[in-house]
Amino acid sequence: MEIFGYLAAVIIGLSLGLIGGGGSILAVPILVYLFHVPAEQATSYSLFIVGTTSMIGAYNHYRLGNLKLKSAFIFAVPSIVSVLIVRKYVLHLIPNNLFQIGAFEITKNILIMIVFAILMIATSLSMIKKTTVDQENATINYKMLATIGLVIGLIIGFLGAGGGFLIIPALLFFAKLPMKQAVGTSLFIIFINALIGFAGDVVTGMSLDVTLLLTITAIAIIGLVIGTQLSKKIDGKKLKPAFGWFVLVMGIYIITKEIFL
Template sequence: MEYFGYLASIIIGLSLGLIGGGGSILTIPILVYLFKIDPKLATSYSLFIVGITALSGCFSHYRMGNLKIKSALYFAIPSVFSILVIREVIFLEIPTLLFTVNGFQVTKNFLIMIIFAVLMMAASFSMMSQAKTEIQSVGTNYWQLAIIGAIVGIITGFLGAGGGFLIIPALLFFANLPMKEAVGTSLLIIFINSTIGFAGDLYIGTPIDYTFLASISIMAFIGMLIGTRLSRKIDGNKLKPIFGWFVLVMGIYIIIKELFF
């Protein structure tokens, strides 16, 4: 399972490099089901893996002129605030055992995985619909961009997911960016969000296995290099429906596994 997990980690970077999102959607299931990491700790690990992988993609997209710093900052600043509030205040107050229904215990870990599965299915529909149409607005609406940034921060803070599937359409519709610039800018936002979130976890004393994190990050980094190179030749928008179906199946699998096994 662990060997398969390392191979699957390449897909994290591949997805980020090709379509600017989706990698974090896969990170949690890989960590929880293939490496048997506790879901709460997996959210911290996910922040590091996705963040460091996104950073490597930022350099490539910067050289290609695909980074829009102003849009990234308007999105990232409120997003970071939401992340810190969720991870360092609210998340810590959620009890391990939430409640019991007919003998079935609803725990924090169960809640994380179920919400994550729902998020995966929402992401899958988003990817499939975006592949069919790409509509842009006129001008940049920075206030709406900031509001969506705060919402994405809540998701990132609670689930350790970068939120690329939300960032991409926000940059397309509210920042009026072409697809390739949206992908590059999305990676910068994901890097900022994930890095701040992981730094907050270190501050509160989350135990970290750096050797394990480094090994997974290297595999994801390899995937990022491959994905970034392929993005110059392949339209990532055309790959989204395929990846969307894959993510949908993964989300359904998580719900079935958590409820019945």
Template sequence: MEYLGYFASIIIGITLGLIGGGGSILTIPILVYLFAINPDQATSYSLFIVGLTAMFGSYSHYRMGNLKLKSALYFAVPSVISILIIREVIFPQIASTLFSVASYTVSKDFLIMIIFSILMITAAISMIKKKQPDLKSTETNYWQLSIIGFLVGIVTGFLGAGGGFLIIPALLFFANLPMKQAVGTSLLIITINSTIGFVGDLYIGTPINYTFLLSVSAMALIGMFIGSRLSKKIDGTKLKPLFGWFVLVMGFYILAKEILL
């Protein structure tokens, strides 16, 4: 299963490079089901893998002129605040076992995977929809962008997900960015969010296997390089519905596996 996991790690990078999001949706299931990492620790690992991969991707988009720094900062600053609140204050306080009913026990790990599967299904539906926002206005609504950034930070903090599938629509609707700039700016925001979240985990003493983490990250970086190259030739918006169907199937699989098995 490990060999399959390393191969799947390449897809994380390809997805981030092509559509500026979605990589984090794949990272948690890959870590949990292919590498047998427990969901709690997988959220920390996901932050590092996605953050490092997105950093290289954002640099590539910077060279192509696809970064809008002001929009990124208005989104990222409140997002970082909510990430720190969730990961450093709330998350450590959640008990490993939440409650038991008869012989059925609901654990913290179970809750993480159930919420993550629901998030995957929701994100998949938004990807499958082909309707694009009307960008007649060129004015950026920084206030609403900051509020959404704070909310996305909650998701990132709790699930270890970069949130690109939420950031992209926000940048399209409220920052009125063209798709290419939304992808590049999203990668910068993901880099900031994930890095801060991971550093926070180190601060509270989360155990990290750096050899494993760097090896998976290396495979994701190979994927990012491939994805960035392909993005110059392929329109990421055309791939979103296809990727959305894949994520939808994965979401229902995780939901069924956790509840039924």
């Protein structure tokens, strides 16, 4: 199963390079189901893998002129605050065993995976649905952008998700960025949020399998390089619905496995 996990790690970077998000949607299930990392620990690993990969991707997009720093910082600053609050205080307050329904026990790990799957399904539907944003004569709503950043930071903190699948719609609709600029700016925001969240976990004493973490990260970076090169030739708008269907299937699989299998 680990061999499949390493092969799947390429897709983490590939999705980040192509559409500026989706890496964590793949990273957490890969870590949990193929490498048997506990769900809470997998959220921490995901932050490092996706954050490091996004850092390189953001630099590449900066060179291409696809990074809008003002929008990125207005979004990132409030989201960093909420990420740190959740990772440092809230997540550790949730007990490992929550409640029991008959013979079925709901644990923290199951809760994380189910919430993750629900979010995947909701996100996939928004990716599949065709939406258009009128960027001509558009006014950037910085206040709403900061508010959305705060809310998405809570989700990033709880799930260990980079949040690109939520950040990109926010940048499209509230910052009025074209798709390619939304991708580059999203990668920069993911990089800041994810690595600060991971640093918070390390400070609180999270145990790490450094070899596994660095190996998956290196493979994801290879996928990112491939994805970034492909993004120059392929329209991200066409890839988004296809990736949405893939995410939908993954979300349904996770719910089925956690509840019924």
